[in-house]
Amino acid sequence: MAGYFAIFLVLLTLACGLIWLLDKFVLAPKRQQQLVMAQSAAGGQLSLEASETVLKEPQLIETAKSIFPVIALITIFRSFIYEPFQIPSGSMMPTLLVGDFILVEKFSYDVKDPVWRKTLYSNNTPQRGDVAVFKYPEQPTVDYIKRVIGLPGDRVIYRNKQLYIEKACTAAEQTDCGKLEAVAITLKNEGEFFQELYPQRRYTEQLADVAHDILQTPAKREHMEFFFKQNDTAIDEFIVPADHYFVLGDNRDNSRDGRFWGFVPADNMVGKAVFIWMSFEFNDDPNSWIPGWVPTGIRFERLGAIH
Structure with missing residues (x-):
């Protein structure tokens, strides 16, 4: 079995990827529905600031989506191409x-x-x-x-x-x-x-x-x-x-x-x-x-x- 750092890197990549998929196919559509409902309740005149508040991603999701491409590339590079050692x-x-x-x-x-x-x-x-x-x-x-x-x-x-x-x-x-x-x-x-x-x-x-x-x-x-x-x-x-x-x-x-x-x-x-x-x-x-x-x-x- 691999070392602890390799396992941690793979688990982190999977976790970030799953959060990104969950947001893309479940949570983001729900936020869009909430925006439509909020606009309807406001008579179709919802301010830009209020719209951004409804669509704003939770901090966890925003962080996971931002680091996922980097973590995925590091995992692939380290696992299959080159790995640094001291x-x-x-x-x-x-x-x-x-x-x-x-x-x-x-x-x-x-x-x-x-x-x-x-x-x-x-x-x-x-x-x-x-x-x-x-x-x-x-x-x-x-x-x-x-x-x-x-x-x-x-x-x-x-x-x-x-x-x-x-x-x-x-x-x-x-x-x-x-x-x-x-x-x-x-x-x-x-x-x-x-x-x-x-x-x-x-x-x-x-x-x-x-x-x-x-x-x-x-x-x-x-x-x-x-x-x-x-x-x-x-x-x-x-x-x-x-x-x-x-x-x-x-x-x-x-x-x-x-x-x-x-x-x-x-x-x-x-x-x-x-x-x-x-x-x-x-x-x-x-x-x-x-x-x-x-x-x-x-x-x-x-x-x-x-x-």
């Missing part, structure tokens, strides 16, 4: 930073109704390398954002901070499938980012046709004791079930992702993150008089397409 954590650094505001393309995947999330139109499926927003499997009212790593049937291994993928052989994937291969990474720098007090290494990872940057923290060990345990596999091995996807955060040592809770059902997919339309920076100095939630600047250089 990045609340650093799990997708360096691709996405805290304070980034992004647009998620809803029609990139199956088009679903905004309340019950039942598929209305089957469109494209998530692809390896997509930055995808989905309903968190352990709490479906919460939206998560991660990168799609494993497709249905893939075998994925994350061992010693190195990612390996054995692509499933399907009708669409006949080449480079059926063999386990390390995903290529190239070191860019070290010390640009930190996790706690530990310097992080920034790599460019080549995932299928998608080149993107990831972060690793060499000083942080992998907490494999908390990894999701799948039957008949090693602790760091994941075989993606049918109609599911395996996802990871780009900040590999600071992300609660599929390694810890398993797989994302296809029905949980919301859309593909495609664009950063605003990016605020915040003050992280604990001694500053400025609250941490108050923006201190705009990162214009971050605006643009997401890779």
